[in-house]
Amino acid sequence: MNYVYAAVAGILIGIFIFGLKTGVGCGFSTVRRRDVLILASSYFIISIILGSLVEMVDQSYLESVSNLGMALHVFIALVLIIAGIYTQKKWNCGLDVSKKTFLVISVPCPVCLTALFVSCMILASTLEVSGWKVGVLVGFVFFISVISSTWVFRKMKKTPEDLGTAMMFLGIFYLLGAMVVPAYIKAKKLNMMLNSGGEFEIIPLLIFTIFIIGGYALNNIRGQ
Numbered sequence: 001m002n003y004v005y006a007a008v009a010g011i012l013i014g015i016f017i018f019g020l021k022t023g024v025g026c027g028f029s030t031v032r033r034r035d036v037l038i039l040a041s042s043y044f045i046i047s048i049i050l051g052s053l054v055e056m057v058d059q060s061y062l063e064s065v066s067n068l069g070m071a072l073h074v075f076i077a078l079v080l081i082i083a084g085i086y087t088q089k090k091w092n093c094g095l096d097v098s099k100k101t102f103l104v105i106s107v108p109c110p111v112c113l114t115a116l117f118v119s120c121m122i123l124a125s126t127l128e129v130s131g132w133k134v135g136v137l138v139g140f141v142f143f144i145s146v147i148s149s150t151w152v153f154r155k156m157k158k159t160p161e162d163l164g165t166a167m168m169f170l171g172i173f174y175l176l177g178a179m180v181v182p183a184y185i186k187a188k189k190l191n192m193m194l195n196s197g198g199e200f201e202i203i204p205l206l207i208f209t210i211f212i213i214g215g216y217a218l219n220n221i222r223g224q
Contacts (some may be wrong), residue, residue: 027153051135
């Protein structure tokens with residue numbers, strides 16, 4: 001029973017932390033409180049819908065989605081970085097576009113929706129309750145996370161320039177995950193490849209080097 005409580009608490013804490021991403025977008029931008037409430041409520045409703053679909057969706061669907069995971073991470077990462085640079089550039093020119101660009105980091109994305117669905121599936125099997133009830137629980141935690149984190153971040157008196165920085169940082173984090181994970185998997189297979197006389201693939205190392213160079217270039221762009 002203690003294992004069940006620990007698993008449930010861990011998943012809910014993960015959902016709360018995941019909601020901070022949306023809170024950053026809302027808290028660092030100049031969107032109205034009503035829009036924040038609408039966005040948080042939409043996550044609540046989406047969670048209930050996803051929870052209701054837990055018993056209807058086959059796990060093979062999740063496997064096909066996971067195969068696209070890295071591609072989705074790269075795409076979302078590039079969008080976040082581009083939107084972050086655009087937000088900062090416009091703010092430095094006296095224009096506030098955060099009311100639009102915050103959507104890139106705050107609206108539900110494929111990665112977020114998949115995480116919510118998997119969380120509902122795991123909680124439903126762990127607690128042995130109906131999917132829609134789990135959806136209510138997950139949605140409530142996400143709702144509280146968005147509202148509370150938005151309030152905290154706004155108390156920090158951040159500007160849209162900080163929103164741009166946060167978006168670029170998160171984009172780099174997504175890129176790091178998409179590049180390092182495959183490289184790590186290949187590194188784990190290195191001994192097998194060497195023992196079998198196979199040729200070591202240096203592509204992951206080159207990609208990681210390009211990532212570092214890209215980070216340096218991004219820093220120079222921000223400094224201009």
